[in-house]
Amino acid sequence: xxxxxxxxxxxxxxxxxxxxxxxxxxxxxxxxxxxxxxxxxxxxxxxxxxxxxxxxxxxxxxxxxxxxxxxxxxxxxxxxxxxxxxxxxxxxxxxxxxxxxxxxxxxxxxxxxxxxxxxxxxxxxxxxxxxxxxxxxxxxxxxxxxxxxxxxxxxxxxxxxxxxxxxxxxxxxxxxxxxxxxxxxxxxxxxxxxxxxxxxxxxxxxxxxxxxxxxxxxxxxxxxxxxxxxxxxxxxxxxxxxxxxxxxxxxxxxxxxxxxxxxxxxxxxxxxxxxxxxxxxxxxxxxxxxxxxxxxxxxxxxxxxxxxxxxxxxxxxxxxxxxxxxxxxxxxxxxxxxxxxxxxxxxxxxxxxxxxxxxxxxxxxxxxxxxxxxxxxxxxxxxxxxxxxxxxxxxxxxxxxxxxxxxxxxxxxxxxxxxxxxxxxxxxxxxxxxxxxxxxxxxxxxxxxxxxxxxxxxxxxxxxxxxxxxxxxxxxxxxxxxxxxxxxxxxxxxxxxxxxxxxxxxxxxxxxxxxxxxxxxxxxxxxxxxxxxxxxxxxxxxxxxxxxxxxxxxxxxxxxxxxxxxxxxxxxxxx
Amino acid sequence: xxxxxxxxxxxxxxxxxxxxxxxxxxxxxxxxxxxxxxxxxxxxxxxxxxxxxxxxxxxxxxxxxxxxxxxxxxxxxxxxxxxxxxxxxxxxxxxxxxxxxxxxxxxxxxxxxxxxxxxxxxxxxxxxxxxxxxxxxxxxxxxxxxxxxxxxxxxxxxxxxxxxxxxxxxxxxxxxxxxxxxxxxxxxxx
Ligand code: SF4
Ligand code: SF4
Numbered sequence: 001x002x003x004x005x006x007x008x009x010x011x012x013x014x015x016x017x018x019x020x021x022x023x024x025x026x027x028x029x030x031x032x033x034x035x036x037x038x039x040x041x042x043x044x045x046x047x048x049x050x051x052x053x054x055x056x057x058x059x060x061x062x063x064x065x066x067x068x069x070x071x072x073x074x075x076x077x078x079x080x081x082x083x084x085x086x087x088x089x090x091x092x093x094x095x096x097x098x099x100x101x102x103x104x105x106x107x108x109x110x111x112x113x114x115x116x117x118x119x120x121x122x123x124x125x126x127x128x129x130x131x132x133x134x135x136x137x138x139x140x141x142x143x144x145x146x147x148x149x150x151x152x153x154x155x156x157x158x159x160x161x162x163x164x165x166x167x168x169x170x171x172x173x174x175x176x177x178x179x180x181x182x183x184x185x186x187x188x189x190x191x192x193x194x195x196x197x198x199x200x201x202x203x204x205x206x207x208x209x210x211x212x213x214x215x216x217x218x219x220x221x222x223x224x225x226x227x228x229x230x231x232x233x234x235x236x237x238x239x240x241x242x243x244x245x246x247x248x249x250x251x252x253x254x255x256x257x258x259x260x261x262x263x264x265x266x267x268x269x270x271x272x273x274x275x276x277x278x279x280x281x282x283x284x285x286x287x288x289x290x291x292x293x294x295x296x297x298x299x300x301x302x303x304x305x306x307x308x309x310x311x312x313x314x315x316x317x318x319x320x321x322x323x324x325x326x327x328x329x330x331x332x333x334x335x336x337x338x339x340x341x342x343x344x345x346x347x348x349x350x351x352x353x354x355x356x357x358x359x360x361x362x363x364x365x366x367x368x369x370x371x372x373x374x375x376x377x378x379x380x381x382x383x384x385x386x387x388x389x390x391x392x393x394x395x396x397x398x399x400x401x402x403x404x405x406x407x408x409x410x411x412x413x414x415x416x417x418x419x420x421x422x423x424x425x426x427x428x429x430x431x432x433x434x435x436x437x438x439x440x441x442x443x444x445x446x447x448x449x450x451x452x453x454x455x456x457x458x459x460x461x462x463x464x465x466x467x468x469x470x471x472x473x474x475x476x477x478x479x480x481x482x483x484x485x486x487x488x489x490x491x492x493x494x495x496x497x498x499x500x501x502x503x504x505x506x507x508x509x510x511x512x513x514x515x516x517x518x519x520x521x522x523x524x525x526x527x528x529x530x531x532x533x534x535x536x537x538x539x540x541x542x543x544x545x546x547x548x549x550x551x552x553x554x555x556x557x558x559x560x561x562x563x564x565x566x567x568x569x570x571x572x573x574x575x
Numbered sequence: 576x577x578x579x580x581x582x583x584x585x586x587x588x589x590x591x592x593x594x595x596x597x598x599x600x601x602x603x604x605x606x607x608x609x610x611x612x613x614x615x616x617x618x619x620x621x622x623x624x625x626x627x628x629x630x631x632x633x634x635x636x637x638x639x640x641x642x643x644x645x646x647x648x649x650x651x652x653x654x655x656x657x658x659x660x661x662x663x664x665x666x667x668x669x670x671x672x673x674x675x676x677x678x679x680x681x682x683x684x685x686x687x688x689x690x691x692x693x694x695x696x697x698x699x700x701x702x703x704x705x706x707x708x709x710x711x712x713x714x715x716x717x718x719x720x721x722x723x724x725x726x727x728x729x730x731x732x733x734x735x736x737x738x739x740x741x742x743x744x745x746x747x748x749x750x751x752x753x754x755x756x757x758x759x760x761x762x763x764x765x
Contacts, residue, residue: 166610537682
């Protein structure tokens with residue numbers, strides 16, 4: 001039976017059919033739904049780990065333990081998981097292990113545009129890349145066979161357009177696998193120099209064997225069309241090229257992107273007149289071709305930055321630009337914003353009011369950087385708010401202490417913020433950290449985490465107390481505020497930055513989008529009382545705007561949080 | 576035959592459900608289908624776009640580029656203007672007349688353009704604007720705006736009434752089914 005499936009759902013289906021038993025991941029767009037869909041199968045144990053490093057280590061342990069295992073992450077998540085990854089390449093597996101990494105060219109929802117294929121090369125692991133949902137399902141199953149046959153973890157690369165596009169798949173039954181025996185084998189699993197040195201030889205031999213496999217694997221396919229133009233592509237760029245060029249070109253579609261074949265490419269190159277490599281982000285296939293003396297046209301024609309499209313390929317290869325009409329005026333941008341009723345809004349208003357330097361982090365609250373709140377100075381990576389603030393205060397001393405804070409969400413705090421806080425307590429800078437506890441991992445679409453009290457499968461479980469955790473690492477001043485209460489929030493932050501010791505403020509209120517959060521009736525602006533002073537617009541709620549010299553509230557968006565009414569000096573905003 | 580349909584709007588307006596309905600109907604008709612969605616940051620009140628492509632020949636690219644869309648269904652007036660360049664010559668533009676001020680307008684850094692509907696028509700688009708929000712509220716909730724618009728769109732897609740009803744049964748949660756069926760019917764009549 002055919003079914004329309006999101007790429008991520010198809011990966012999860014592939015896991016199910018491949019008999020995978022254990023999944024451990026940390027959410028990250030565009031990879032999150034793989035693990036969420038996997039959790040829907042009762043046969044699969046699936047969990048949210050506190051971060052990607054933990055998740056991959058769990059998956060490695062489970063694979064050594066004899067169960068097919070899996071972990072998924074976004075491209076930057078692989079930076080966090082890189083440590084276990086590189087050495088798991090040496091240990092190899094027992095039962096199969098596949099690690100999925102989702103790149104985000106054009107940065108739809110990311111802080112950089114890194115190309116995760118570099119990780120496959122650097123860690124000497126095979127990497128496959130599907131080009132639609134059908135291949136997501138099939139390649140995952142094949143990846144487990146490769147993993148067990150070659151005794152290696154296999155990397156599975158997707159990108160936003162594959163992960164978040166639906167296409168047709170065909171389903172099969174699950175292959176139920178017995179628990180593989182585990183045998184104690186320190187030479188294989190204990191990576192200290194004496195054992196790791198021989199293992200490096202094994203890894204190099206394995207790469208040779210895989211390179212030979214890459215020449216004949218069904219993952220790499222040739223589609224012959226007109227031989228004037230030859231195109232080498234993988235994943236979504238193959239789809240763009242095929243749509244534009246149809247049978248006016250021939251294609252070498254690579255499904256295995258590390259190691260890359262040599263003879264297959266050389267033979268293809270001989271058959272075509274002009275050979276193009278079309279790859280988003282870095283020039284990995286192109287460099288490989290050049291290294292082996294195959295001349296190709298690549299980055300001299302195609303950009304290093306952003307997603308490609310059929311339009312781009314049509315312009316570059318055919319010199320044809322599509323015909324279209326533009327709207328005759330400039331259209332105001334519509335950037336993402338904190339939702340109406342978002343608890344972060346009150347906190348950022350307080351930070352702006354107090355004029356503090358704000359070290360930010362990764363989550364919905366990164367939107368606090370946008371106008372009108374504009375209350376963020378830096379955002380680098382998960383956890384960098386806290387450690388970065390410590391460094392900033394070391395550099396600027398009295399000049400920044402008392403005038404700066406770090407802000408970090410509950411999930412990000414557990415992911416890698418608490419280690420930075422330990423550093424602050426241990427090495428003692430006078431830094432103030434604000435944990436934005438909205439009881440959920442928000443930006444990626446509401447995932448549970450160790451502070452919420454529920455597992456991925458929805459079962460109640462142990463709940464980390466952020467207060468106690470902060471106290472345990474050595475912070476003596478820890479207090480909780482409700483960011484809907486603007487005055488109290490401003491006062492609390494003011495006091496904590498003023499004290500001469502490390503402190504933590506927990507700004508606590510559940511995300512406004514959570515199902516269990518009951519919303520109040522929308523508020524209204526009384527046009528008689530409204531003086532048109534625009535004070536209420538300073539909080540940047542999308543539900544409140546200005547029309548005919550008065551504030552108006554959109555009843556379809558307003559959730560009655562009341563923050564705007566706290567700003568109105570004329571009591572014009574009421575129920 | 577190949578058709579390219581775009582569903583555009585503001586994050587949180589329910590464009591995902593709309594694209595699932597359309598994708599389901601197209602699959603039911605035996606076509607090859609691709610639907611490209613937006614998850615993550617833009618869903619937080621940003622401009623969002625979903626591409627639905629189907630045909631009796633294989634669909635390769637999941638996305639739609641400038642000048643390629645046969646139909647654009649816009650959940651908000653300004654978004655119709657933003658995505659106009661994606662419409663094919665002679666393509667159809669189905670628009671919910673609802674206005675939602677984007678943040679640069681709220682902060683005063685930009686103005687919401689006047690007379691969008693007329694300007695879209697003047698640019699050569701075949702535009703239909705309806706008040707889908709009021710119809711959704713008539714059906715029971717502003718949240719059903721998406722389904723009202725799919726009711727309107729169904730008139731231009733050539734799929735059977737049964738297959739739309741089947742898609743609604745499949746993709747809409749049971750407790751909102753009656754309301755959404757009503758919303759769909761109101762959209763068809765609009
Ligand atoms: S703060 Fe009060 S008076 Fe000023 S614009 Fe808003 S509603 Fe009107
Ligand atoms: S009460 Fe005011 S701030 Fe809160 S959601 Fe409604 S309009 Fe926005």
